[in-house]
Amino acid sequence: MIFTIWKKEVESYFSAPLAYVLIGLFSLISGIVFFNLLVTYSDGIQSLPPEYTEQISFVEEVVLKFFANVNFLFLVFIPLMTMKLFSEERRLETLDLYWASPVKDWELVLSKGLAALTLVLCFLAVTIIFPLVIWGVGIKDFKLIGTSYLAVLMNAGAYISLGMFCSSISSNQVIAGLLSILGIMFLWMITWGGHLNSNYLVAEIFTYIGITSHFERLLRGVLGTQDLIYYFSFIFIFSLLTVKSLGRRNW
């Protein structure tokens, strides 16, 4: 059942121009970002005396910044993907098709979430050329590249679950999209709130709730259990809220 709905959703993404436009834009912007980071790094190296060049880390200046920018792109790209997931079905009353069938709400939410994640994988697939370039210049830290990909994928999963929930509470796609963007920004800002707070406990709680600290740790290759628990609980909670929102059947 999950595979059937997942397949239909993926086909639906690729039957409309939106998916191609998003993938095209994503590859263009990420390409420009990567190129700029490389040029800035190279200029920085050349402008310094040889004894100082080792102080500029390629990983810090190019790899980490690149993936941080990918995360920034997700702020817009993922809400654009998820905003229609339920609001469009709600508007066209096509959810009746699932509700009149033996499909359970959690199966529907999981299938749609996995389909959105599949599209994100397509985004990331076009960036695979950048690790090859990095490998070409002699950086062979594949663990770091792997955890960086895992970091953006985990963030994407969290944003998708949040976006799905927003889409399940409004029949207006634009409102659903805006709510998702605000939600993601809130997740970023709450970490900054933690940094600014002088109370240690409050600061720790804020930092844990915010997504940024977890993302940064994964990005730097620290595969911590607490971060994975954070991501999986976040995805689980928002998926559960989406299931509950559908379960109210008040549409």
Place this chain on the structure above:
Amino acid sequence: MDKILLVDGVTREYPGRVAVSNVSFSVESGSIHGFLGPNGAGKSTTMKMIAGLLPVSSGTISLFGQKVTPEGQELKNKIGLLPENAPLYLDMKVEKFLQFIAKLHGVKNIREQVDHVMEELKLTEVKGRLIGNLSKGFKQRVGLAQALVYDAPFLILDEPTNGLDPQAVVELRDFIKKLSAKKTILFSSHVLSEVEQLCDQITIIHKGRIRASGDLAEIHRKFRQGLVLKIGLGTGESLPDLSSFGSFEIQHHSQLSNEEVYLVNFSSEKDQRADLGKFLIDRGLHLMTLQMESPELEDIFLHMTENR
């Protein structure tokens, strides 16, 4: 006949309003049951509750002896639903869409079943076309096909002929009649003549409450409350006092080119046409018409749904 659907005291509340209040009726196995009501009467809400799409606020619905709930999965494959707005994925091709629905319902022989339904509904010629590009009539047929593709024994059709051209209406009506040989159908419509042609039993709902439910003939009989006679007299002749036949009321009087037509409602149900004819002729009147009138479903419907 067995009652396969029992709706018992069902109420559905939304914040600030009651959509359906204490609704009770039943549907017999193998029948086409007409569900009538003006817009906003609560038909669609009731039908969605029966299909298990919406939970009831109170009361119970049982189908094939099992309680209907949105969580209950066992009944889902036994109910074919065509809601008022046919739920269709406009970006899918007809055949793919029907195969998708068949998969959702766990149909084993998907290809044969989809081909069969497309053939029955004359959709084969458009099977490769996007649903969004089809005409309203074809879209409605695809909507019906998705309700039939998993061969459910109970069908809920919410205004299936709404918005179709006359030829498509006749075709769809014939098809529904054909379906009733194998399935039980709960069918809502605004077109009362259609309901009279198709249904043996009806339920009339208005403002969320049931006004009448049962055999069409029985409802006709109940509504009659006395006897309505159409009496035609010669031009310029007026109806004499008929109080010797019990209390009466002239419902309507119209003047035709060569006839004065009176519609008279007698409180007594006794057929007194023979005596009445003699009575009128004895008074030198030119009796041109004397016939019993049975109320149209439209009269019943209007009576049930007006000023209440």
